[in-house]
Amino acid sequence: MNGYHRHLLILLEKKLVLYDKFIVVLQREWECAVGYELPELQKVLLEKEALVERMQKMDKERISLMDKIAQVLKIPESKLTLKKLIESKADPYNKKLGLCRARLLSRIKKINALMDRTQGLMHYSSLSLKKSLAFVHAADEKAAAPYHSNGRLLEGKMQSRMLSMDV
Secondary structure, three states: OHHHHHHHHHHHHHHHHHHHHHHHHHHHHHHHHHOOOHHHHHHHHHHHHHHHHHHHHHHHHHHHHHHHHHHHHOOOHHHOOHHHHHHHOOOOOHHHHHHHHHHHHHHHHHHHHHHHHHHHHHHHHHHHHHHHHHHHHHHHHHHHOOEOOOOOEOOOOHHHOOOOOOO
8 A cells, every 4th residue: 555655645746846837837828918928928828738738647647546546445436535545544655645735735726826817817808809899890880970979960071981772
């Protein structure tokens, strides 16, 4: 059992390193988005995608290892979590796993906060762009209309306008 715990600890420590790299990438993504640096943002997004793929691969490995541990402990795989594993049996690696779990949770909170911040920026930026386009469209329609908003006919420039009588 110690071998599984040791392997899990090594895997989680590797995951922590990936999370730290991911946090740096998310901070760079924020800086590029705020600074309107599109070429650099595209590079950062590619780096982010590569890190996500590595994290997914590592997570599959962790799930496989947790399944093996669950079989040894004769616990259903769906009910075994890292917290339950730490609490289940006395093991020399439990204290290290507990510390690793706490560090993982803090990194996950930071990642969620950074992603929420970036998502909020993108949401408000797209909303601002949408409102700007709506204003430009409304102003264009108003400028192209042959009538004032009160229904009176505009003076001048009537030669350049075409009115369709087919309606």
